[in-house]
Amino acid sequence: MKRFEKRLQELARTDPELQNPLARDNCPSPEDLSFSFEPNCPPELKISIINHVSGCPACRREFELLRGSRQLIGRLEEMFASPKSRFLDRRISFFGLALPWWKMASVLITLLAFISIFYLGFNHLNSLKEERKIATAEQVILYEEVSWPQPAVIRLGWKSARDGLFYRVEVYDQNMYLLWQSPLISENRLELPGSVLDSLKDYQHFFWQLLIYSGQNKVIESEVRKVRLVSQ
Incomplete structure (x- = not known):
């Protein structure tokens, strides 16, 4: 809640x-x-x-x-x-x-x-x-590096925004339920923890979104990305 x-x-x-x-x-x-x-x-x-x-x-x-x-x-x-x-x-x-x-x-x-x-x-x-x-970040470039299912590794990255001070990643399951929210970070990439990978093992795809914090309590959202989980 x-x-x-x-x-x-x-x-x-x-x-x-x-x-x-x-x-x-x-x-x-x-x-x-x-x-x-x-x-x-x-x-x-x-x-x-x-x-x-x-x-x-x-x-x-x-x-x-x-x-x-x-x-x-x-x-x-x-x-x-x-x-x-x-x-x-x-x-x-x-x-x-x-x-x-x-x-x-x-x-x-x-x-x-x-x-x-x-x-x-x-x-x-x-x-x-x-x-x-709505405030949206249409120019933010998002990308993924996926190794699935063995070994299971998912890295999410983005090109740093011009006014971005901190970033937060939100991961949703295929029904758009929030699975995980990262802490505030200053880097432009992260690797999903094992607990999130375990939650995704029965899904065919998931969604993720980037929140950009640019100071003065401004929060800008990226587009929502859909990532398919296929054997690689």
Whole structure:
């Protein structure tokens, strides 16, 4: 949860002076984005949305917000379903609230879901009238060195950005779930640790992205790269 909140803060700190307009063409609806998380979502639709999200910064933000909200809702459900919920029941009664804990949990979960859907729908309607803006680093050159599966070695590199002070790499699995986030580094290449390679062993491809920190709390994102894992 802390990682999700930190990610939102980084996205909110982009400098308006660096923002470039990005049109939203052929973007999936908020309903389709939400449906892609359901177990009964057709694989074709899920793959189509993931491919679109990997190349559309505007939809990627909505995708990450929706995913974070669903994870929060799941954790709340687990928390209120655990034996510790009896303590919560007593604490709620102590403060004089009339509703039992399970009704309070249901109300809270419903409210969070409503807020997420409302936010996505509101952004989608606004995007029909205005172009979305985002700070992107279109000129950053990214590359990979992949040895797979034996020996398993993946190195990610990039050409140093002109205003880049520090860099951070984010690695996503083939479903665009965040697998790993590097610490801030000043070098222009890194090698993925063994724990990440183990997580990728059952996948056919993965995604990665470079975050460029250029001072004054400015964070610029590179494009999202798709890397296929094939025997070499």
